[in-house]
Amino acid sequence: MHADLECVTQLTIEHSQKLRNYETVLFIDASILLPPGEWTIESLAPHGMCSAQASHHCTPADVIELAALLFDASPDAYLLSIGASKFDERDSLGEPLQAALPNIVADVKSFDTRLSRKN
Amino acid sequence: MTEIQSVQIITLTIDGKPVGASGGETILDVAKQNQVFIPTLCHLEGLIPYGACRLCLVEIKGNNKLVPACITKVAEGMEVITNNERLQRFRRWILELLFTERNHVCSVCVANGFCELQSLAEVLGMDHVRLPYLHPKFVVDATHDRFVSDNNRCILCGRCVRVCSDIEGAHTLDIMGRGIKARIVSDLDDDWGNSPTCTRCSKCVQVCPTGAIKEKGRRSVGEKFKHRDVIAHLAEMREAAREED
Amino acid sequence: MTQTITIDPITRIEGHAKITLHLNDSGTVERALFHTTQFRGFEKFCEGRPYYEMPSLMARSCGICPVAHLVAGAKACDQILAVKIPDTAGDLRRIMNFAQIIQSHALCMFYLSAPDFIFGFDANPATRNIAGLAAKNPQLARDGIRLRQFGQQTIELLGGKRIHPAWIVAGGVSEPLKPDHRDRIQVQLPEVKDIAMRALATFKPILRKYESEMETFGNFPSLFMGLVDEQGNIQHYDGKLRVVDSAGNVITQGWDPARYQELIAEAVEPWTFMKFPYYKPMGYPNGMYRVGPLARLNVIARCGTPLADAELDEFRSKYGYPASSSYHNHLARLIEVLYSIERLEQKLSDDSILDTHVRAGAAPNARDGIGVAEAPRGTIIHHYHVDQDGVVEWANMIIATGHNNLAMNRSILQVARSYVNGDKLTEGMLNRVEAVIRAYDPCLSCSTHAVGQMPLHIELYDGNSELRDTLVRDSA
Numbered sequence: 001m002h003a004d005l006e007c008v009t010q011l012t013i014e015h016s017q018k019l020r021n022y023e024t025v026l027f028i029d030a031s032i033l034l035p036p037g038e039w040t041i042e043s044l045a046p047h048g049m050c051s052a053q054a055s056h057h058c059t060p061a062d063v064i065e066l067a068a069l070l071f072d073a074s075p076d077a078y079l080l081s082i083g084a085s086k087f088d089e090r091d092s093l094g095e096p097l098q099a100a101l102p103n104i105v106a107d108v109k110s111f112d113t114r115l116s117r118k119n
Numbered sequence: 120m121t122e123i124q125s126v127q128i129i130t131l132t133i134d135g136k137p138v139g140a141s142g143g144e145t146i147l148d149v150a151k152q153n154q155v156f157i158p159t160l161c162h163l164e165g166l167i168p169y170g171a172c173r174l175c176l177v178e179i180k181g182n183n184k185l186v187p188a189c190i191t192k193v194a195e196g197m198e199v200i201t202n203n204e205r206l207q208r209f210r211r212w213i214l215e216l217l218f219t220e221r222n223h224v225c226s227v228c229v230a231n232g233f234c235e236l237q238s239l240a241e242v243l244g245m246d247h248v249r250l251p252y253l254h255p256k257f258v259v260d261a262t263h264d265r266f267v268s269d270n271n272r273c274i275l276c277g278r279c280v281r282v283c284s285d286i287e288g289a290h291t292l293d294i295m296g297r298g299i300k301a302r303i304v305s306d307l308d309d310d311w312g313n314s315p316t317c318t319r320c321s322k323c324v325q326v327c328p329t330g331a332i333k334e335k336g337r338r339s340v341g342e343k344f345k346h347r348d349v350i351a352h353l354a355e356m357r358e359a360a361r362e363e364d
Numbered sequence: 365m366t367q368t369i370t371i372d373p374i375t376r377i378e379g380h381a382k383i384t385l386h387l388n389d390s391g392t393v394e395r396a397l398f399h400t401t402q403f404r405g406f407e408k409f410c411e412g413r414p415y416y417e418m419p420s421l422m423a424r425s426c427g428i429c430p431v432a433h434l435v436a437g438a439k440a441c442d443q444i445l446a447v448k449i450p451d452t453a454g455d456l457r458r459i460m461n462f463a464q465i466i467q468s469h470a471l472c473m474f475y476l477s478a479p480d481f482i483f484g485f486d487a488n489p490a491t492r493n494i495a496g497l498a499a500k501n502p503q504l505a506r507d508g509i510r511l512r513q514f515g516q517q518t519i520e521l522l523g524g525k526r527i528h529p530a531w532i533v534a535g536g537v538s539e540p541l542k543p544d545h546r547d548r549i550q551v552q553l554p555e556v557k558d559i560a561m562r563a564l565a566t567f568k569p570i571l572r573k574y575e576s577e578m579e580t581f582g583n584f585p586s587l588f589m590g591l592v593d594e595q596g597n598i599q600h601y602d603g604k605l606r607v608v609d610s611a612g613n614v615i616t617q618g619w620d621p622a623r624y625q626e627l628i629a630e631a632v633e634p635w636t637f638m639k640f641p642y643y644k645p646m647g648y649p650n651g652m653y654r655v656g657p658l659a660r661l662n663v664i665a666r667c668g669t670p671l672a673d674a675e676l677d678e679f680r681s682k683y684g685y686p687a688s689s690s691y692h693n694h695l696a697r698l699i700e701v702l703y704s705i706e707r708l709e710q711k712l713s714d715d716s717i718l719d720t721h722v723r724a725g726a727a728p729n730a731r732d733g734i735g736v737a738e739a740p741r742g743t744i745i746h747h748y749h750v751d752q753d754g755v756v757e758w759a760n761m762i763i764a765t766g767h768n769n770l771a772m773n774r775s776i777l778q779v780a781r782s783y784v785n786g787d788k789l790t791e792g793m794l795n796r797v798e799a800v801i802r803a804y805d806p807c808l809s810c811s812t813h814a815v816g817q818m819p820l821h822i823e824l825y826d827g828n829s830e831l832r833d834t835l836v837r838d839s840a
């Protein structure tokens with residue numbers, strides 16, 4: 001399976017256009033809701049709602065929504081949320097996250113195997 | 120009469136790997152020969168080692184002081200450790216301190232993309248500055264018709280001073296003042312443009328690791344490309360010439 | 365009892381701008397003040413830096429229209445070098461400036477303002493945004509995205525970077541245009557031209573629906589200022605300053621921007637960091653003038669390209685000359701997008717654009733450099749004073765939003781008067797205040813980034829400075 005990796009500081013409206021080119025999209029984002037070091041992978045689908053209030057501030061769900069509305073693109077989309085506690089610009093990874101990182105990486109690595117098994 | 124030089128052979132270990140060296144070589148030399156990367160900043164091939172930046176600090180078993188690899192000679196049985204978490208932490212700290220002291224705003228610097236300080240920060244993972252910026256204000260000396268000296272971007276590595284005195288033989292540039300006030304001056308702290316000693320050779324431009332010394336002309340932000348190898352080449356040629364004599 | 369109503373944007377722009385409305389005893393708005401509470405000090409930290417850093421340094425003052433600042437800064441540097449830059453370099457800078465105008469206007473029109481027009485100013489903010497637009501009129505939303513993408517791509521093809529390219533430099537540009545990059549821009553032109561035409565056809569009737577609102581929408585007599593060329597055609601890159609009064613009389617003509625200080629003075633007020641430039645001959649605050657898309661259409665004789673000129677004729681026959689409501693900035697933006705595309709067609713089809721001589725070199729030869737350009741939001745002026753070696757001694761910048769400062773305050777007052785009744789704060793008033801600010805598309809995060817809804821925080825104080833009422837509207 002071929003994958004492209006893109007690191008962005010912000011998701012923008014324009015990203016919705018890019019999703020046209022992909023079958024599967026995995027968004028990876030830090031989360032304040034999960035305890036540090038825990039992670040979840042949930043699937044995202046267009047849900048008729050977009051909360052985008054700014055051209056450069058979209059949630060993964062917004063991007064999915066816009067991709068479906070505008071570009072007829074509905075890739076299988078997933079959101080990997082990783083619980084973290086420190087978000088300041090000068091922070092490095094906290095200990096729980098540091099410890100969980102290998103497992104998260106392993107989980108992401110097995111992600112495409114799981115996907116193909118699903119099909 | 121032929122003189123037979125006796126070369127002393129030394130064995131030591133670098134990161135646990137046994138290596139051989141000849142006496143008089145530095146840890147940095149030997150590490151390089153064995154493809155072990157030790158970060159350096161003030162060191163430049165062709166210039167006399169100086170030990171100013173401390174980025175090349177390494178551990179030696181049985182010695183609780185860290186030593187700079189660029190000026191420490193190898194010794195028999197030495198066990199050198201070039202990389203561990205403690206060293207990485209210290210190296211990042213050194214970079215961080217450099218970044219806090221003077222104005223290294225890459226985005227508007229002529230050396231953006233060609234800067235050794237910038238690329239080392241990238242390589243060593245120094246991605247945050249946790250201390251307050253100091254940014255003392257230095258006057259930019261643009262009086263020379265070919266070069267600009269901007270102490271606000273200087274890391275006091277002394278490369279320009281060494282190349283100017285040791286390779287070019289002019290000794291126009293030197294360091295004046297101490298601590299945070301230390302700065303590069305030309306001659307007796309005169310305008311560079313008035314210097315009777317400067318030969319306009321531009322070697323200082325080539326060796327400066329940051330955007331502190333810059334050539335005038337069609338060079339603007341992010342365009343200060345440098346030919347650093349040229350100094351090693353010069354030094355080598357000079358050595359060869361001397362041997363022939 | 366006098367009261368003060370404070371409208372305070374609260375999310376990520378805290379400390380940027382807030383509005384206070386001052387009521388008199390009878391509950392009518394007496395004063396409306398648009399405060400900029402953040403001081404950025406760009407002019408200060410330029411001091412002591414070499415001139416060639418200025419374009420890049422100054423461009424950092426804005427993430428939305430950095431190209432215009434690069435252009436004005438580089439033009440000021442050209443003057444310091446006292447060189448005439450190669451023609452191709454000038455044209456390449458123009459091309460990048462047009463691309464900037466296209467992408468910035470598309471952002472303002474499609475992403476930020478269109479939801480207001482399509483759904484109405486009082487529609488539920490949950491749908492009054494780009495997603496609502498995407499659901500209701502996907503073609504329109506796609507067009508907006510496409511236009512913006514075209515503008516950004518063009519900037520990237522020229523300068524190698526989308527946001528802060530360091531390509532525009534003292535003496536010209538740093539790299540010539542590569543033939544394949546020219547081709548890649550050129551092939552897209554027919555498509556984006558169609559989009560621009562379609563946008564005009566779509567928006568014209570929609571904008572007309574709000575004609576009654578225009579009456580109170582920044583609708584007042586003022587001067588207008590902008591750059592024009594020798595024939596009086598629109599100019600965004602060079603040209604001379606022209607000022608037109610509220611009756612359409614040209615009162616200043618062919619004014620060399622280098623003499624801007626004789627034309628414009630800046631007043632300061634204690635309640636805001638933003639200065640108040642005014643037209644010197646008429647004094648402060650009577651010398652209020654507007655800049656930007658509408659002002660540009662009001663000062664020019666013609667655009668100079670066929671499609672844009674046809675639109676200009678229609679615009680003038682509908683809204684008179686000069687059009688006085690700031691609301692017309694929206695339509696003016698679309699006309700400028702079309703104009704920019706037509707000019708790109710012309711410039712790119714001429715092979716001289718590929719000339720590789722694109723940079724002039726010299727040492728600093730003059731002590732002052734004054735660069736002017738038309739940014740998407742209006743005229744910007746950069747003035748650098750250097751020592752004999754080219755080190756900046758002081759700098760002065762007048763930006764578009766600054767020129768419009770007096771007019772923006774006036775517009776907010778006008779809107780507030782029509783929508784504030786007694787000490788009641790209504791959503792309708794909030795929406796209108798927000799919309800009138802957006803009509804100027806000012807360079808403030810609050811109005812340039814929030815889609816469909818500006819986060820606002822209103823506090824109502826009585827004469828004893830006691831908090832009587834609070835109305836908070838979050839962005840999400």
Ligand code: SF4
Pocket residue numbers: 272273274275276277278279280303326327328329331332
């Ligand atoms: S001017 Fe450059 S070469 Fe000289 S000491 Fe400073 S950083 Fe080093």
Ligand code: FES
Pocket residue numbers: 158159160161162169170171172173174175176187188189190
């Ligand atoms: S490289 Fe050794 S001290 Fe600088």
